[in-house]
Amino acid sequence: MSQASIESAGHVGAAGSGLPGGGTSQSGAGDDLVVAGRAFRSRLMVGTGKFAAHEIMRASLLASGAQIVTVALRRVDLARLGEGDVLDFVPAGMTLLPNTSGAVDAAEAHRLARLGRAATGTDLVKLEVTPDPRTLAPDPVETLRAAELLVADGFTVLPYCSADPVLARRLEEAGCATVMPLGSWIGSNRGLRTRDALEAIIAGAGVPVVVDAGLGVPSDAAEAMEIGADAVLVNTAIAVAADPVLMARAFALATVAGRLGHLAGRAGPGAPTEASASSPLTGFLGAGPATGSGGGAA
Amino acid sequence: MSAPPGVFARELAAVDLPGLSARSQRATPTEVDALLRRVDPGGAGRPAPADARLGLDELAVLLSPAAGARLEDLALAARETTLRRFGRAVRLFAPLYVSNACLSSCTYCGFAKGLPVARRTLDLDEVEAEGRLLADRGFRHLLLVSGEHRVEVSADYLVAVVERLRPLFPSLSIETQTWSDDTYARLVRAGLEGVVHYQETYDRARYAQVHVAGWKRDYDRRLSSFDRAAAAGARRLGIGALLGLAPDWRADVLALGAHAAFLSRRHWRTEVSVALPRIKPSASDFPPVVVVSDAEFVQAHAALRLFGPDLALTLSTREPPAMRDGLARIAVTSMSAGSSTEPGGYGSAGTAQEQFSISDERPPAEVAAMLVRAGYEPVWKDAFPLVDASAQG
Numbered sequence: 160m161s162q163a164s165i166e167s168a169g170h171v172g173a174a175g176s177g178l179p180g181g182g183t184s185q186s187g188a189g190d191d192l193v194v195a196g197r198a199f200r201s202r203l204m205v206g207t208g209k210f211a212a213h214e215i216m217r218a219s220l221l222a223s224g225a226q227i228v229t230v231a232l233r234r235v236d237l238a239r240l241g242e243g244d245v246l247d248f249v250p251a252g253m254t255l256l257p258n259t260s261g262a263v264d265a266a267e268a269h270r271l272a273r274l275g276r277a278a279t280g281t282d283l284v285k286l287e288v289t290p291d292p293r294t295l296a297p298d299p300v301e302t303l304r305a306a307e308l309l310v311a312d313g314f315t316v317l318p319y320c321s322a323d324p325v326l327a328r329r330l331e332e333a334g335c336a337t338v339m340p341l342g343s344w345i346g347s348n349r350g351l352r353t354r355d356a357l358e359a360i361i362a363g364a365g366v367p368v369v370v371d372a373g374l375g376v377p378s379d380a381a382e383a384m385e386i387g388a389d390a391v392l393v394n395t396a397i398a399v400a401a402d403p404v405l406m407a408r409a410f411a412l413a414t415v416a417g418r419l420g421h422l423a424g425r426a427g428p429g430a431p432t433e434a435s436a437s438s439p440l441t442g443f444l445g446a447g448p449a450t451g452s453g454g455g456a457a
Numbered sequence: 458m459s460a461p462p463g464v465f466a467r468e469l470a471a472v473d474l475p476g477l478s479a480r481s482q483r484a485t486p487t488e489v490d491a492l493l494r495r496v497d498p499g500g501a502g503r504p505a506p507a508d509a510r511l512g513l514d515e516l517a518v519l520l521s522p523a524a525g526a527r528l529e530d531l532a533l534a535a536r537e538t539t540l541r542r543f544g545r546a547v548r549l550f551a552p553l554y555v556s557n558a559c560l561s562s563c564t565y566c567g568f569a570k571g572l573p574v575a576r577r578t579l580d581l582d583e584v585e586a587e588g589r590l591l592a593d594r595g596f597r598h599l600l601l602v603s604g605e606h607r608v609e610v611s612a613d614y615l616v617a618v619v620e621r622l623r624p625l626f627p628s629l630s631i632e633t634q635t636w637s638d639d640t641y642a643r644l645v646r647a648g649l650e651g652v653v654h655y656q657e658t659y660d661r662a663r664y665a666q667v668h669v670a671g672w673k674r675d676y677d678r679r680l681s682s683f684d685r686a687a688a689a690g691a692r693r694l695g696i697g698a699l700l701g702l703a704p705d706w707r708a709d710v711l712a713l714g715a716h717a718a719f720l721s722r723r724h725w726r727t728e729v730s731v732a733l734p735r736i737k738p739s740a741s742d743f744p745p746v747v748v749v750s751d752a753e754f755v756q757a758h759a760a761l762r763l764f765g766p767d768l769a770l771t772l773s774t775r776e777p778p779a780m781r782d783g784l785a786r787i788a789v790t791s792m793s794a795g796s797s798t799e800p801g802g803y804g805s806a807g808t809a810q811e812q813f814s815i816s817d818e819r820p821p822a823e824v825a826a827m828l829v830r831a832g833y834e835p836v837w838k839d840a841f842p843l844v845d846a847s848a849q850g
Contacts (some may be wrong), residue, residue: 211545
């Protein structure tokens with residue numbers, strides 16, 4: 160069994176206690192991310208794929224300050240638990256979020272999620288239905304079907320989905336605990352190519368919006384948080400960096416910075432300063448006889 | 458001449474392979490430089506280039522002697538592309554040879570019909586015993602290999618093998634004869650994940666010369682088998698060309714690239730993997746008609762990676778350790794290790810003829826340790842059971 164506790168929701172555990180080097184991975188007291196009634200201080204979720212070694216993955220997870228870590232069930236080998244399986248390297252205190260990566264339709268995602276629940280004991284599942292191995296783009300139809308199946312089966316469902324405001328609403332209506340729209344294709348490091356759609360999803364969502372996939376550099380995470388995402392999930396950009404541990408810290412700081420920026424409320428974008436001092440084009444309005452307020456009297 | 462059957466056969470017939478190969482010979486350093494600038498992702502943290510989707514023309518340039526002069530730059534770009542798509546991870550698998558019985562006569566193969574070699578087909582208990590040895594060595598991905606013998610290695614036999622092995626291996630693939638009936642569908646229902654058939658060479662005339670008799674002689678039957686396998690639900694399709702078989706290796710790599718692109722487009726749910734085995738000494742004593750140098754071999758892999766960033770590239774133990782270790786850092790994403798190419802060879806070597814001699818004799822754990830030292834995670838398991846065992850009899 161994993162060292163990771165799936166009952167560790169809340170403000171406990173070394174993983175959530177802050178960053179090595181004196182930084183903080185959290186935006187402050189009272190600003191928890193709440194997923195299905197469970198509170199998390201960190202708004203950065205991390206993945207476990209593509210790392211050079213399990214030890215580097217573990218160090219990176221710790222450096223990220225993340226409290227939620229997703230693991231592909233296809234990579235878990237129950238025969239090897241305790242002997243170097245990926246789950247053995249997930250730090251104690253982190254909340255495990257098994258994912259259904261590799262599932263090609265709703266029935267398969269459901270079956271895989273049940274295997275995962277039996278193996279890990281958690282009812283949390285990151286739903287991934289990605290029949291196209293090239294883009295790993297989520298299948299919106301099967302994802303919605305799978306969400307309905309999983310919710311009915313008692314799972315707490317966090318679906319990876321297309322950046323589609325209507326689909327996000329439908330997933331929320333189906334009972335999902337979050338929605339996790341993509342910023343760009345998985346592993347592409349292309350940032351928030353779906354920004355307009357993400358803004359619409361965020362504006363309409365009643366559950367946390369977690370921007371998942373495509374965040375290539377820390378500033379991408381900051382941007383997602385600035386536009387109001389509740390959390391981000393990062394994997395490739397950390398795992399494939401020259402120094403994954405340092406990159407994990409960088410993403411932690413960027414996530415906090417973006418969150419604080421969002422909470423602070425940004426100034427209006429790029430308005431010329433003189434425009435607030437006066438109104439050169441419309442200042443004549445109400446300034447005297449030129450104002451034709453008298454209807455047709457002139 | 459009538460149009461060949463099969464959608465890809467028609468598509469390939471429209472490709473001017475000799476022309477592309479000549480184009481490759483004429484490519485200039487300036488063209489290579491421009492192409493390298495276009496595909497260079499410039500570091501793992503940088504966005505994937507948006508306009509880097511390459512056509513066969515560009516693949517020809519990447520395979521050119523002019524690009525060969527820029528091999529290190531080519532390898533660097535390929536490495537960055539591989540890292541982004543696949544991460545620092547290499548999947549490991551083992552071949553399990555279940556039979557060397559064969560009804561096809563292929564002049565380059567150690568299993569060819571008529572060769573006076575010791576033949577053996579494993580029974581189900583022997584298959585399981587071999588499987589258990591491989592599972593104990595850590596493997597969870599298994600490739601079942603056989604000669605082409607529809608009686609000794611029948612569809613019923615293969616289904617039984619898959620059913621016997623699936624509790625041990627979440628990922629099972631076959632590399633057997635091609636099938637034209639419902640065999641692929643039966644195998645997929647039994648839990649098969651992948652289907653591997655190498656066309657060996659896409660040069661029809663050369664193909665006819667070396668495939669003398671048997672079902673494998675039918676070029677189009679073989680080429681169209683993937684459409685049947687994919688329609689049956691196979692998730693991984695493996696294609697390959699045997700370098701050294703046809704005189705123009707660049708033409709075969711170009712055809713392989715075209716084939717991979719076709720399969721990726723037409724069967725969008727399947728993962729396509731590509732292999733470029735080089736001819737090895739075997740009981741056939743077949744001399745390669747062209748020797749692909751080590752540098753050209755690396756170039757071909759780097760070129761295919763840049764042409765198909767999503768393609769799995771597979772490398773067998775035919776290649777020696779230095780080449781395998783090197784290509785794992787550039788383009789290869791899937792490797793066999795500790796292979797025996799003889800039926801029953803894991804439990805007791807020397808009872809039957811091997812298909813070819815391997816060049817990397819390191820045990821799997823040693824290959825895995827090499828990958829770790831190179832900064833890669835050896836991935837033993839990257840699959841889940843495809844059939845619900847509890848729902849089966």
